[in-house]
Amino acid sequence: MEIPKIVGAGLVVIGAGIGIGRIGGSAMDAIARQPEATGKIQTAMLIAAALIEGIGFAALFAVN
Amino acid sequence: MVILHKPLKLIIAILIAFLPTFGFSNTPIDAAQSTTETAVVTNKTEAKPTDEKLEVKAKILEVIGHHVLDGHDFSLFEYEGEHVGFSLPIILWDNGVHFFSSSKFNHGESVAESNGNFYVLHHEKIYKTDASGTLTGEEHHPTNLQPVDLSITKGVLTIMIVALLMFFLFTSLAKSYAKNGGISSGFGRLFEPIVIYIRDEIAIPNIGEKNYKKYMSYLLTIFFFVWFLNIFGLTPLGINVTGNIAITFGLAVITFVITNLTANKNYWGHIFWMPGVPLPMKIILAPIELLGVIIKPFSLMIRLYANIFAGHIVLMSLIGLMFIFKSWLGSSLSFMLSFAISTIEILVALLQAYIFTMLSALYFGSAVEEHHHEEAH
Numbered sequence: 001m002e003i004p005k006i007v008g009a010g011l012v013v014i015g016a017g018i019g020i021g022r023i024g025g026s027a028m029d030a031i032a033r034q035p036e037a038t039g040k041i042q043t044a045m046l047i048a049a050a051l052i053e054g055i056g057f058a059a060l061f062a063v064n
Numbered sequence: 065m066v067i068l069h070k071p072l073k074l075i076i077a078i079l080i081a082f083l084p085t086f087g088f089s090n091t092p093i094d095a096a097q098s099t100t101e102t103a104v105v106t107n108k109t110e111a112k113p114t115d116e117k118l119e120v121k122a123k124i125l126e127v128i129g130h131h132v133l134d135g136h137d138f139s140l141f142e143y144e145g146e147h148v149g150f151s152l153p154i155i156l157w158d159n160g161v162h163f164f165s166s167s168k169f170n171h172g173e174s175v176a177e178s179n180g181n182f183y184v185l186h187h188e189k190i191y192k193t194d195a196s197g198t199l200t201g202e203e204h205h206p207t208n209l210q211p212v213d214l215s216i217t218k219g220v221l222t223i224m225i226v227a228l229l230m231f232f233l234f235t236s237l238a239k240s241y242a243k244n245g246g247i248s249s250g251f252g253r254l255f256e257p258i259v260i261y262i263r264d265e266i267a268i269p270n271i272g273e274k275n276y277k278k279y280m281s282y283l284l285t286i287f288f289f290v291w292f293l294n295i296f297g298l299t300p301l302g303i304n305v306t307g308n309i310a311i312t313f314g315l316a317v318i319t320f321v322i323t324n325l326t327a328n329k330n331y332w333g334h335i336f337w338m339p340g341v342p343l344p345m346k347i348i349l350a351p352i353e354l355l356g357v358i359i360k361p362f363s364l365m366i367r368l369y370a371n372i373f374a375g376h377i378v379l380m381s382l383i384g385l386m387f388i389f390k391s392w393l394g395s396s397l398s399f400m401l402s403f404a405i406s407t408i409e410i411l412v413a414l415l416q417a418y419i420f421t422m423l424s425a426l427y428f429g430s431a432v433e434e435h436h437h438e439e440a441h
Binding site: 043046047050051053054055057058060061 | 265363366367370371374415416418419422
């Protein structure tokens, strides 16, 4: 497995990690502001996280 | 603690062992064999890892391959060299239908004969050969002719079982409403809130009150089908259906076909001639939107496939790690880590089913959207 592929895969994972981390952080802030909206916020957070993970996996799939 | 002498080499060897993770559904075994061979060559020139460590790794790769790839017989486990399981029917179309049991292949060792033609099983692919089973071409890429393979494989059998399970589950749930005066009874009661959730939170917000009923049956089917198959994949029986790109391709194609066949003029208008933007933008947007029509179901396929397949590979590699660390500390840590990861995988099973259903509903909603009048700025 060549070095550019490994570096590329690593960058993809960093990108996905940062993206999902930011979403998680915003979700935490939102839940702290309005605890009664926790259900809706959780649902939206999971949807956004799954979409970002989809891009991450698609990129890893393309790298290999 | 032999392992800790060269931790970096161990990490690199495990990373190389992870190579089959993102290959195509049926070729990882070939990649795995060649990489373990190159690992042996490079390691011998520098350090001296024990041969049994590499043998354990090769054995782990074989077990992972058996668990994750589709197979022509349903072998549950190996007990003292004997495969325990049952064989499935092979159905080939090669100028005439050939129908025989996969026990004739004897796990890839013998040549099967059927109506005068000889077939051999090589890396779970069927090739047509002569009586002695010669395979022309290179070691892992035979160039023999391949008949059209319509066999009932492990995956096909699992799909049939899940379909029967869903059928009996939901028809008995539906019948129980009549018998019990409008309230469901029995084990199926568990699924009523889920069905209501799919209707109220996935179908109606995305598709709208007017047309959601047309799509409800497909959305419900997809949700429970994907969920049950994901859960089945987590059992140690080695059935991995949604982690097979052909299956997710089929599901994505059905979503694609339904979206485009039930679309109204507004949908196609938005793709080819986006209303409300200046003319140069319209011309630029048209090919991008057209590409989007293909890419959206494509991403559905990749998302489900990669999540489930990668989850299985990671989980089983961690379980294999237990056998590489032959110490109390290493093995128990790997065990706890693999237990935590399997809990996450159960969540991922439900989540991926939900995401697939929700995105399908979103695409259906965009297909039947009514025209919104432009608001004045």
